[in-house]
Amino acid sequence: MNRGHSLKWTALGLGLSVLGLGIGGFSQAWAQAPGRGPAHGKGPGGPPPLHRGPVSYYMTSCASCHGPDGNALGPGFAAKLSETQLRNKVREMAEGMAAAPIDGPILSATTAFVRSIAKQEPYVAWINQAGPNLTGELSPGTKLVVSVRGKPLTATIRGLNWSVKLPAGAKPSEVVLTATRGRARHQVALSEGPHSFHPGHGRGGPRGPRGRR
Numbered sequence: 569m570n571r572g573h574s575l576k577w578t579a580l581g582l583g584l585s586v587l588g589l590g591i592g593g594f595s596q597a598w599a600q601a602p603g604r605g606p607a608h609g610k611g612p613g614g615p616p617p618l619h620r621g622p623v624s625y626y627m628t629s630c631a632s633c634h635g636p637d638g639n640a641l642g643p644g645f646a647a648k649l650s651e652t653q654l655r656n657k658v659r660e661m662a663e664g665m666a667a668a669p670i671d672g673p674i675l676s677a678t679t680a681f682v683r684s685i686a687k688q689e690p691y692v693a694w695i696n697q698a699g700p701n702l703t704g705e706l707s708p709g710t711k712l713v714v715s716v717r718g719k720p721l722t723a724t725i726r727g728l729n730w731s732v733k734l735p736a737g738a739k740p741s742e743v744v745l746t747a748t749r750g751r752a753r754h755q756v757a758l759s760e761g762p763h764s765f766h767p768g769h770g771r772g773g774p775r776g777p778r779g780r781r
C-alpha cells in the first residue's frame with residue numbers, strides 16, 4: 569500500500585520531467601485535485617515561511633520518547649487517524665508530555681512531519697528568508713533538490729538544515745523543493761505552502777481520494 573503509493577508519486581514526478589511539463593503542471597494538477605481548497609494566507613507573493621522549525625521542534629520536544637526518525641511512534645498509527653485527530657493528538661502531546669505547547673502553522677507543520685516520519689516518507693519545510701537566502705529543515709535520511717523556475721540550485725545541507733541562495737530576481741514563490749527518502753518522493757511548490765504534506769492531507773483540509781488507505 570505504502571510502497572505502491574510512493575511508487576506512484578515517483579512515477580508521476582519522473583513522468584512530468586520526461587514530458588517536460590515541469591513543475592507548473594504538477595502544482596496545477598495538485599491544486600486542482602479534489603478536496604484541495606485554496607491555500608490559507610496565500611497572497612500574491614505566496615504564503616510566508618514558517619519562522620519556526622517543525623523538525624527541530626520535534627527533535628527537542630518529542631524525539632526523546634518517540635525516536636528521532638519516529639521509530640517509536642507505533643507503526644500504522646497515522647493511517648488510522650484523520651488529519652484533525654492527528655493534529656489534536658500532537659497538540660495534546662505538545663501541551664502535556666512535551667510541555668512545549670504549539671498552535672497555528674507550526675502545529676500543522678509538526679503534524680505533517682509526524683505523519684511523514686511515521687511512514688518513513690520525506691519531509692521538507694521552508695523556515696526563513698533573509699534577502700536572497702532561504703533556509704529550512706528536512707527529515708532524517710532525506711535528499712533534497714531545490715529548483716527555481718525548473719533549474720536546480722546548489723543547496724547546502726547540514727544535518728537536518730538546508731540553505732540556498734536564490735539567483736537575482738528570483739522569488740521564493742518560484743521555488744520548488746523535491747525531497748526524496750528511499751523510494752518515496754514529495755514535491756512542495758512554495759507558491760502553495762511552506763512545507764510538504766501528504767496528498768489528501770493538505771493543511772487540515774478534507775481527505776482527498778489519495779488519503780483514503
Ligand code: HEC
Pocket residue numbers: 626629630631632633634640641642645657658661662665666682
Ligand atoms: C515523555 C514521553 C513523551 C513525549 C516527550 C512525547 N510523547 Fe507522544 N506519546 C507518549 C506516550 C507514552 C504515548 C502513548 C499514550 C498516549 O497516546 O497518550 C504517546 C503517543 C503519541 C502519539 C499517538 C500515536 C502512538 O504512537 O500512540 C503521537 C502522534 C504522539 N505521541 C506524538 C508526540 C509528539 C508530536 C510529541 C512532541 C510534541 C510527543 N508525542 C512527545 C510519550 C511521549
